Amino acid sequence: MGQLNRAYTVSQVNSYIGNMFATDFALSGITIKGEISNLKYHTSGHIYFTLKDTASQISGVMFVRDRAGLQFKLEDGMSVLCTGSVGVYERGGTYQIYAKSFRSDGVGDLYIRFEQLKKELAEMGMFDPMYKKPIPKYARNIGIVTAKTGAAVRDIVQIAKRRNPYVNLTLYPAQVQGDGAVQSIIRGIKTLDLMGMDVIIVGRGGGSIEDLWAFNEQAVAQAIFDADTPIISAVGHETDTTIADYVADLRAPTPSAGAELAVFDYSKFEDDISGYKAALESVLYEHVQDSRQKLSMYKLKLNQLNPKYILNEYHKKEILSKNELTRLMQNKLVFCRERLRDYDELKTLMTDMLHLTKNHLRDYDGMPSIMKQSLEKARHKLMIKTERLEAVSPLRKLSGGYGFIRDDEGKRVDSVKKLKKGDLISTTLKDGTLKSRIEDINFGG
Template identity: 50%
Template sequence: MAGVYSVTQINAYIKNMFAQDFALNRISIKGEVSNCKYHTSGHIYFTLKDKASSISAVMFAGSRKGLSFHLEEGQQIVAKGSVEVYERDGRYQLYAQEITREGMGDLYERFLKLRNELEEMGMFSPEYKKEIPRYARRVGVVTAPTGAAIRDIMNISARRNPFVQLYLYPALVQGNGAAESIVKGIEMLDQKGLDVLIVGRGGGSIEDLWAFNEESVARAIFNCSVPVISAVGHETDVTIADYVADMRAPTPSAAAELAVFDYRQFKEQSDSIRYTLRTMMDRKLERCRFSIRQYELKLKYFDPKRSIREQRQRLHDLEEKLRSLTLRQIEAERRYLDESAFLMSQLIKKQTLRDRHRLELLAGRLHACSPLGKIGGGYGFITDLQNRKIDSVIQVETGDTLRLKLRDGMIETVVSEVESSEVSEADK
C-alpha cells in the first residue's frame, strides 16, 4: 500500500536523520547523573537530567578510557559524544565518549548533608541495630499497593512460607506526601506487634527514591520498635533509609527472602533434626537397656539371697570338711593313742618285770638283813617304848620297860636286873 511504512523503515529513517545531523554527532551535554548502572559487560548505563527533562545515556566499555573517575548518583557532569537512535527499540540516547565532572547535583548534596548529620547523631551505629527474627510469622510491608515490589514480596513469601501473614500499608512512595505516608505506615504497623517490617519500593532515579532520603522517614525507622528491613530500589541504589534500618536488602525480593523463612527448608531441617533426635534417643535407649541388663546380671550375681545361699553352701562344705578333718584327726589320734598305749603297756610290763626281779633281789637281801628273819630261829628284836633299838645293856636301866619282837608276836617286859659281861677283843 502506497504511503505505509514498517516500524523498521521508520526507525532506520530516523536513525539516518540523526546520523546526518552534525550537531548531534559531536555534542556535549551537561546534567546530573541518575539511575547509574555498571553492567557486568563493562558498559555504563545512566540518565542525564536537569530540572525539566532527562535523556538516557550509555558509555560502552571500549570508551571507558574517557572516564577518569567513578560515576555515581547525583554527580554533575558534562558528557561528550553523539546522540543516536537505537533502531531496535526506536529510542534515542547519548553515546558518551568522554565524561568530565562538573560538580554534584542539589539532591545529592542534600543526601550527603543529611547522611553526615544523622551519622554524627549515631543513628547508623551498630549498637542500635535490632536483630531480624529468624522465624518471623507476621511481616509488615510499607510500600505502594501496586507495582513490582509488593508483587515480588507476595510471590516470594507465598513460595517460601504460605503460613506467614503479610500486613500491607499502602503508602505513597514517590512524589508529594510520600515521606509522610511512609512515616504513617511505619508508625501504624509498629503498633500491630509484628515480627519484622519491610519498608521499600522498586528502582528509580534519585528523585523517585527521594522520599526514603527524608529525615522524617529516617527517624520513623530509627524509633520503630519492630526490626526494619529497608528494600529501596535496586542493588546499587542507596538511601538514608538503608543506613538507618536494622538490615538493608538490595531489592524488595531480597527483603522477602530475608524476612520470610523457607518453610520447606525449615520442615526438612526439622525432619532431619527429628530423625537425628529419634536416632540418638533410640541409641541412648539401647545403651540404657544394655546397661539395665548389665545391672540386672550384676544384681543377680550380687543378690543377697544368692550370696546367702552361696555362703550357706560354703559353710556346709566347710562343716563337712571340718567334720572329715576332725574324724581323720581323731582316728589318727586314736591310732596314736592305741599305739602309745600298746607301747606303754609293753614298757610297763618290761619295767614291771625288771622291777619285780629287782624287788625280789632286794627283798631277798632285805630278808637276809631283816631282824625278823634272824629272829625266826629263836631270836627276838628288842626296842624301848619309843621303838629305839636296844643292842647294849648300857642302854637299859632297872625298871625300864622293853619290847621283845618275836617271830610270831611281841612281848612287853620290865627290866628287873641289868648285868654287864666283858667282851674279849677277839670277839669284837
C-alpha cells in the same frame, strides 16, 4: 554628577554607584561560578560567604528570607553556581552578590543533600549498630510498606508464598514517589508498627535519585529509627543506596531480596525440625541408656547394702562352710577308717610276731640267758604299744557299743541341745550307718 569642582559626600558617591549596579541588567540576575570560603551561618539566619576562583574573589550574602530555596547545606570548599544580583553595600563602600539560590557545580543538588543528611544522621548515632534490632528467624506476620501496584509488591508476595505459604502478609499501600510520599511512608511504618508485626519491609522498585528521594528524607529515617518493629529497607536496585538503608535494621539490595530475608523457607524449616528431632532423640536415647545403667548400678549398691542381701550372703557362706566342714569330716572319717585297717593289720602282724617269738623261744631253750632276756623285753614293749594303739582306736570305741552322730547337714552332734523333735540324724556304728528321726528329747544326766 554636575560640575567637576563640586564636592560630593561618600554616601552620595556610594548611592550613585549603587544605582548604577541596580540599573545594570547583566548584574541583576547573574550566576557566578566559584568556590565557597569564609562561610558563616549567622544567628540572625543570614548566610555570609566569599566566592573565589584562582585569581579573584567576591563577597556575598543570602538573607534569611531567601534561604527557603536552599536545598542543601553550604560548606567551605564547595564548588557552586550562585544566582543573584550584584549590588553595593553603601555603608561599607563594597560591592557583593546578594544570593537567591545555589546549585552545585558538577555534583547534583540532591546528591549533596544526601551526603549532608547522611553525615548529620551518622553524627547523631542513627546508623550505629548498637541500635539495630535483630530480624526474627521465624517471622510469621510480615508488614509491607510500598505501592499497592508495581513490581515491588508482586515480587515480595510471590517470593514470600513460595518460601512459606503459611506466612501472613499485611500491605500498607503507600505513596512512594512525589508530593505526599514522605508522610504516606511514615504513616505506613507507624500503622504496621502498632499492629505488632514480626518484621516490616519498607521499599519500592528502582528509579532515579529523584524517584527514590522520599526514602532520603530525614522524617522517614526518623520514623524507621523510632519503630519498635525490626525494619528491612528494600529500596530500588542493588546499586541504589538511600538514607533508609543506613537507618534500617537490615538493608536488602532489592524488594525481592527483602522478602528472602524476612520470610523463612518452610521446607528448610521442616528439614531443620527433622534434624533437631533426630538429634534430640539420639541425645534422649543416650541419656535414657546412661540413666538405666546408673539405675542398675544404684540398685546393685542398694541390694548390697540391703540387710536381707547381707543375711543371704552370710547364709550362703554358712552353707559353704557347712559343706566344707562335712567334706573335711568325711575325709577325716575315711582317713580314720584307713588308719583302723592299718591298726588291724599291724595288730595281726604283731600277734603273728608274738607267736613266732614264743615258738622261737621254745625252739631255742638252749639260747643264752642274756638273749632270752632281750627278746622278752622286746616282746613286752611291743605288747604295751599294741595296747596303747587299741586304746585310741575309733573302732574299739564303736565295738564297745558307741556311735558317731551327725545331723541332716552332716554336722557332728555332741549335745541334745543341738537337736529338736522331728530332726533327722545319722548314727555311724562299727559295721554301718543308721538314719533316725527324733521323737522325744530328755535333758539331764
